[in-house]
Amino acid sequence: MKKGLLFLLIIVLAVTMNVSAGGAGEKSDTPQRQFVTIGTGGVTGVYYPAGGAISKIVNKKYDEYNLKVTVESTGGSVFNVNAIMAGDLEFGMVQSDRQAQAWEGTADWADKGPQKDLRAVFSLHPESVTLMAAVDSGINTIEDLRGKIVNIGNPGSGNRGNAIDALENAGINWETDIQAEGLKASEAAKMLQDGRIDAYFYTVGHPSGSFKEATAGRRKVKFIPIENVDDLLAKYSYYAKSYIPAEYYPNAANTTDTNTYGVKATLCTSAKVSDDIVYAITKEVFENLEDFKALHPAFATLTKESMLEGLTAPIHDGAMRYYKEVGLK
Secondary structure, three states: OHHHHHHHHHHHHHHHHHHHOOOOOOOOOOOOOEEEEEEOOOOOOOHHHHHHHHHHHHHOOHHHHOEEEEEEOOOOHHHHHHHHHHOOOOEEEEEHHHHHHHHHOOHHHOOOOOOOOEEEEEEEEEEEEEEEEEHHHOOOOHHHHOOOEEEOOOOOOHHHHHHHHHHHHOOOOOOOOOEEEOOOHHHHHHHHHOOOOOEEEEEEOOOOHHHHHHOOOOOOEEEOOOOOOHHHHHHOOOOEEEEEOHHHOOOOOOOOOEEEEEEEEEEEEEOOOOHHHHHHHHHHHHHOHHHHHOOOHHHOOOOOOHHHOOOOOOEOHHHHHHHHHOOOO
16 A cells, blocks of 8 residues: 555656656747847947847847847947957947958957958948047147047047047057047046047947037037048048038037048847847848837938948848848848
8 A cells, every 4th residue: 555655656746747847858848038248339329329229129029039139338349349259249339340350350350360250230320430629729620639638549449440540641640649548438528528638539420429428518629520531431441421410519619510431330240149049130120120210310311221331241141031031132
């Protein structure tokens, strides 16, 4: 009798364990949750809200894709590429020029060589190489930066490379002709208002929180044009002329738009990231483009066609699957 009861208890226990585990050797029907992170840039730039806009759109379909997208503020383009290649980030916002340099193994990747696992997903807003100076500094042209304290951006940012290109194009040696500072973009506006720097460069989409902050202080500031860049544009195909709309910054001393040049912001990833994940992100942004554009003024001019421009690295297979489905490729 006791042996029979013990045997029955063993059977009940085995059945219970089998049911709770979904059956011996069987896989659960519940899809595994997936988490990915987008590396952006400083919180005052457009990269951070751009990453937030992507995550907001995609996370609405969490139940469908079982995919959660989060955003991380980072040091910018170079950091993002390196973190993607190291597997520390799945996605990153990267300037189109930095994407080209990483793929080719030049500039910051000259020692590491071509980053052949880098993949493009889509491009976003144009980013203008922007130079702002205090009115009392006497800076009216880029040539006037000689002898001044100028923030060119933190090491590892695309901003820094663009600033150096602009300075060299104007015949200025950034190491000897100016006192170059390496502050993050999020610190520059306050430093300008505090009188600790005379000017700063920032490659960013407009309107930008940094320049909103800089124009809201007591110290009067203005945008400085960056012109005579035809040779620079001929040398680097990823650069194009652009301008900074005066209407975005009514507190600046400028009364007209400011001429400059720029690049495009792109979303990049690694060849090692799942096709399904990249497909889901691409599809949700493209199929909800009007809602996406409403999330930041810098996105206002986006079209599906323009979002395939400025992509130097190969397009990820997951993104390409969507583009072929809808006839964009």
